[in-house]
Amino acid sequence: MKTNKEVYKIWAPENIIWSGWVRPVPFIGINENLRVQEYEEFSIPEVLYIKEYQNDTAIILDLPGSSAIKEGLALAKLGYRPIPIYNGTDEQEGSSCLVDNHGIEYSLMLAADVLDQMDFKSDAAPVFLTDSNRMNSQKMSVKIFDNSWDVYSQDLPTPEYLKSHGIDKVIIRSDMIRKDINKIFYKFQKEGIKIYFTEGYEEPKIIKLKNIRYKN
Amino acid sequence: MKLVKIPDDKYQEYRLNLMFDCYKWDPQFLDNNTVAKYALVLTEKEHEELVKITESIDKETIEAENYLNNNLKLAKPLALPTKIYGELKRMNNYESDKHVRLMRYDFHPTMDEKWCVSEVNSDVPGGFAESSLMPNEAIKAIGIEDYTFINFGDILAKAIKEKIKENGTIFFVHCTCYSDDRQVMQYLGDKLKKDGYKIIYGAADHIRFENKKAYSILSGNECEIDAIFRFTPLEWLKDMKPKFWDGYFDTTTVSCNHPIAIFAQTKRFPLIWSSLEKEGLSLENWKKYLPETIEVSKAKGKEGYIYKPACGRVGEKISIKEACSKEEYKEILKDVKKHPKEYLAQKKFISKPLISDDGKEYHVCLGSYTVNGKQSGYYARISHLPRIDSNAADIPVLIERSKKDEN
Numbered sequence: 215m216k217t218n219k220e221v222y223k224i225w226a227p228e229n230i231i232w233s234g235w236v237r238p239v240p241f242i243g244i245n246e247n248l249r250v251q252e253y254e255e256f257s258i259p260e261v262l263y264i265k266e267y268q269n270d271t272a273i274i275l276d277l278p279g280s281s282a283i284k285e286g287l288a289l290a291k292l293g294y295r296p297i298p299i300y301n302g303t304d305e306q307e308g309s310s311c312l313v314d315n316h317g318i319e320y321s322l323m324l325a326a327d328v329l330d331q332m333d334f335k336s337d338a339a340p341v342f343l344t345d346s347n348r349m350n351s352q353k354m355s356v357k358i359f360d361n362s363w364d365v366y367s368q369d370l371p372t373p374e375y376l377k378s379h380g381i382d383k384v385i386i387r388s389d390m391i392r393k394d395i396n397k398i399f400y401k402f403q404k405e406g407i408k409i410y411f412t413e414g415y416e417e418p419k420i421i422k423l424k425n426i427r428y429k430n
Numbered sequence: 431m432k433l434v435k436i437p438d439d440k441y442q443e444y445r446l447n448l449m450f451d452c453y454k455w456d457p458q459f460l461d462n463n464t465v466a467k468y469a470l471v472l473t474e475k476e477h478e479e480l481v482k483i484t485e486s487i488d489k490e491t492i493e494a495e496n497y498l499n500n501n502l503k504l505a506k507p508l509a510l511p512t513k514i515y516g517e518l519k520r521m522n523n524y525e526s527d528k529h530v531r532l533m534r535y536d537f538h539p540t541m542d543e544k545w546c547v548s549e550v551n552s553d554v555p556g557g558f559a560e561s562s563l564m565p566n567e568a569i570k571a572i573g574i575e576d577y578t579f580i581n582f583g584d585i586l587a588k589a590i591k592e593k594i595k596e597n598g599t600i601f602f603v604h605c606t607c608y609s610d611d612r613q614v615m616q617y618l619g620d621k622l623k624k625d626g627y628k629i630i631y632g633a634a635d636h637i638r639f640e641n642k643k644a645y646s647i648l649s650g651n652e653c654e655i656d657a658i659f660r661f662t663p664l665e666w667l668k669d670m671k672p673k674f675w676d677g678y679f680d681t682t683t684v685s686c687n688h689p690i691a692i693f694a695q696t697k698r699f700p701l702i703w704s705s706l707e708k709e710g711l712s713l714e715n716w717k718k719y720l721p722e723t724i725e726v727s728k729a730k731g732k733e734g735y736i737y738k739p740a741c742g743r744v745g746e747k748i749s750i751k752e753a754c755s756k757e758e759y760k761e762i763l764k765d766v767k768k769h770p771k772e773y774l775a776q777k778k779f780i781s782k783p784l785i786s787d788d789g790k791e792y793h794v795c796l797g798s799y800t801v802n803g804k805q806s807g808y809y810a811r812i813s814h815l816p817r818i819d820s821n822a823a824d825i826p827v828l829i830e831r832s833k834k835d836e837n
């Protein structure tokens with residue numbers, strides 16, 4: 215079995231401009247806290263909403279659990295560089311928690327073997343992977359460990375950085391646009407990045423995000 | 431003080447080791463790599479000078495907070511949040527020797543070849559692993575044996591162990607949604623776990639107080655607690671509902687930090703120094719190193735002052751014009767105008783940048799820790815801009831052994 219460092223290096227190779235944004239957090243537990251998910255079926259789905267790689271487009275996959283990792287590999291086949299930005303921590307030992315991050319850790323490890331066999335253009339556009347379950351912050355009891363988390367603007371490159379690398383479109387692929395994603399990409403939109411949305415079945419459609427009140 | 435480069439061919443491995451062996455889980459912020467490509471090296475003379483200054487200021491801080499605790503009327507100009515001010519009287523059972531007092535003072539080299547202290551992180555200073563494990567990784571990468579460092583984590587862990595029973599339970603209070611908080615807690619927790627202590631990671635509302643003792647109510651971890659290590663700022667606790675947080679103020683459970691820290695945590699602390707001096711306390715050393723600090727209203731029309739938020743953290747919302755975007759600067763000034771009591775005005779000092787061997791300029795913020803009154807290590811950040819905030823890079827602090835020690 216690969217160590218956490220080895221798995222991380224596959225996801226974040228040296229000299230790839232997007233590697234800095236691969237958060238180490240879900241990789242930390244791979245050595246010590248890894249829970250083998252026997253029920254986890256690891257198959258790469260078919261992507262219906264995008265036919266080919268586009269150099270001027272970044273994608274964000276906001277999907278439940280480890281679904282974005284699988285779909286990220288499907289997009290990797292088209293040429294996109296998958297960049298996991300998962301940032302949720304494991305719960306205190308013995309406690310109930312709001313978000314199960316163990317499945318993500320296990321999937322990152324499994325997917326690394328597939329990713330390791332793929333070739334990418336050195337400047338391949340990124341597909342950012344995140345977990346839409348991250349905002350499950352409704353606690354049934356105060357005793358529960360709240361490891362829900364949000365995506366913040368600091369977890370992603372700035373619009374200026376994207377534009378300086380020829381990217382002026384972002385596709386958000388999810389069931390809905392969550393508040394944290396809206397907050398970040400509203401600013402991107404203001405900076406001239408075109409925002410598209412797809413639920414995964416149809417071609418992405420350009421959207422206009424609104425400035426919603428949201429306090430992280 | 432100088433910058434020593436981590437060799438280019440070692441840097442990627444160094445950064446990876448920091449992430450996976452040294453709890454550096456936030457190596458990127460926006461477009462910025464937050465792991466510096468240098469180490470900051472102090473001479474022994476500089477280190478000795480910093481120890482002396484740090485401990486002299488710390489002594490004054492501790493005396494001031496103890497005095498304020500017994501004379502709460504003097505604390506009114508601090509303009510603490512009303513909810514917190516209302517709980518301060520509960521601290522009348524505070525005994526400093528029962529708790530662990532941790533602080534970090536932020537030093538900056540200035541253009542007139544002096545040190546300036548911009549503030550004290552009195553309540554919940556962070557940077558533990560960066561100050562304890564990162565220097566060792568840097569020494570390995572640089573490959574020069576003339577450097578040494580102070581292992582802050584060893585000192586802090588020892589101070590905690592001295593206050594509680596062997597194999598006791600330590601509860602690490604933090605915002606459990608933030609991995610940035612968890613990395614700080616996990617470093618210290620893992621260290622104490624190796625020594626046989628039971629470690630619980632949880633949120634501030636996972637603690638209840640009965641007869642002034644702390645108990646964990648976290649699921650699967652319900653038990654009495656022997657020590658509270660808190661990383662959730664006090665001014666965040668006050669927003670917790672239902673209100674169980676008041677117990678933190680008068681608990682007899684060992685605390686690091688105890689809420690006594692709030693007096694010096696507010697950046698308005700200097701505004702009451704003249705009152706404290708009238709009561710016979712000395713703040714001579716503080717006044718020597720902290721730039722002049724006045725009420726926002728008194729800075730009106732004066733040149734050379736910046737505004738800082740009273741409850742600011744990691745350099746945010748400080749109105750250093752050349753370090754802010756136009757939009758940010760405008761926003762800060764607007765907020766200062768709207769809430770002048772939530773800010774203070776401080777005479778701007780001119781930071782002297784260090785120049786690296788490859789000709790780049792970096793401004794430095796050198797945090798000097800104290801644990802129970804003794805200097806205990808360093809945590810530093812560097813930035814191209816004079817304001818050191820979340821965009822800055824963490825840099826390990828090493829001390830160059832003087833030649834006389836080698837003989």
